[in-house]
Amino acid sequence: MITxxxxxxxxxxLGDPRSNLHPVVLIGRLITSLERMLYHKTDSSVRQILSGGLLVVLVxxxxxxxxxxxxxxxxxCNNSYVIMAIEAFLLSFTISPKSLAAAGKEIHDYLVAKDLSQARFKVGWIVGRDTENLEEGEISRATVETIAENTVDGIIAPLxxxxxxxxxxxxLYRGVNTLDSMVGYKNDRYLYFGRVAARTDDVLGYIPARITGILFVISALILGFDWKQSWKILRRDAKKHPSPNGGWAEASAAGALHIRLGGYNSYFGKVHFRAYMGDPVEKLDNSHIMETIRLMYTATILYLIIAHVIYVFFTLS
Incomplete structure (x- = not known):
């Protein structure tokens, strides 16, 4: 676990370098190329599911x-230090705490400056919902939800x-997660073709999501947030999320920060309601973005410490 x-x-x-040679970008290009070959709009639903499954296997x-x-x-190479350094460098491409924090802080700073147009534009980079008409509270909510959920997908799960x-x-996990982010939608194109990708992502994310939820509760205790409420909301609301995994991080974060997540979101002009998680004790604003970033970093460090202790215990036993 030193690696x-x-x-x-x-x-x-270094952060997550924006490069066309980034491994996740290359995986995305592979998915796009294979999708062009495998997806056919006129195929039956069963054939689309099978083609989507083949896409997952090939990727x-x-x-x-x-x-x-x-x-x-x-x-x-016979040098163990060189091997570890290269492996650590490659592993760093699978996690993204710095870029996730940077994206959140940038949106936070635009909100502090009352520049809603730029805040809307930037939050549109990290969420799938329509952002053109979002007000400060909704921009903050979208950012908090994304940071919390991506603590699972972009940090804890790869580790x-x-x-x-x-x-x-x-x-392999990042490959599945990238597949889900590209084809795992319940729209006309991907309802069947992306089903295997979405289900595979749900299965692989099951344990990491629950680990993250518990780590957020412990992080809330360490940071002086309301860990008891975090635990309460985690148990009460995590299952309300449409994803079997997405609610664990979001619910525990909502409880810790005394905020309510979920609500009405617009996707391609259509409004959808997602069940609320947490209680609106505090009005959501830009300060909660920075608090969620603190939760994310604390949970990441906690995971690394705990995983290393477990590794040493089993190595020495």
Whole structure:
């Protein structure tokens, strides 16, 4: 787990570089190319499900072979420090705490400056909902929800799969998560074609989401937020989220910060209601964005410490 800790520090220094050669970007390009070949609008629903399943298999097989091949070459070097450094560098591409925090802080700063047009524009980069008409409270809610949920997808889950299966499994998870973010929608195009990707992401995210929810409760205690309310809302509201995993981080964060998440969101001009999580003790504003970032970082550090302690215990026993 030392490698995971080093990867976290690499991310803290370098962040998530915006490059066309970023592994997740390359995975996205692979998905786009394969989708063009496999998706046919006129196919039956069963055939679309099968084609979508084949997409998942091809992406995961290709990702595994590439990452495994790279690491096999790296392991030919007899220097364990060089191997660890390269592995940590590659692992840092699967996590994104710095870029997630930077995106949240940028939106926070625009809200503080009362520049709603830029805040709406920037929050549109990190959420799928329509943002053109959002007011400050709704911009803050969208940002808080995204930071909380992406603590699972973009940090804890990759580190969890790295712990149990190494770098290859961490990248496989990012492959599945990227598939879900690109084709896992319940719209006309992806309702059937993206079903396997969405279900696979749900299965892989099941344990990390619950770990994150509990880590948020502990983080609330450490940071002086309301950990008791965090635990209460986690148990009461997590299951209300339409995703089997999304509510765990959001509900515990909502309870810790005395805010209410969920509500009405617009997607492509159509308004949808998502069940509320938490109680509106405090009015949502930009300050809650920074508090959620603190929860995210604390939960990440806690995970790394706990995982390392467990690794050392089993190594020495």
């Amino acid at each position: 995971a800790i080093v990867a976290f520090f690499i991310d803290a220094v 995961l097989v290709f990702t595994f072979l590439v990452v495994n091949g790279i690491m096999n070459i790296v392991r030919m 969890f799969f790295y712990a149990i299966g190494g770098l290859e499994l961490a990248f």
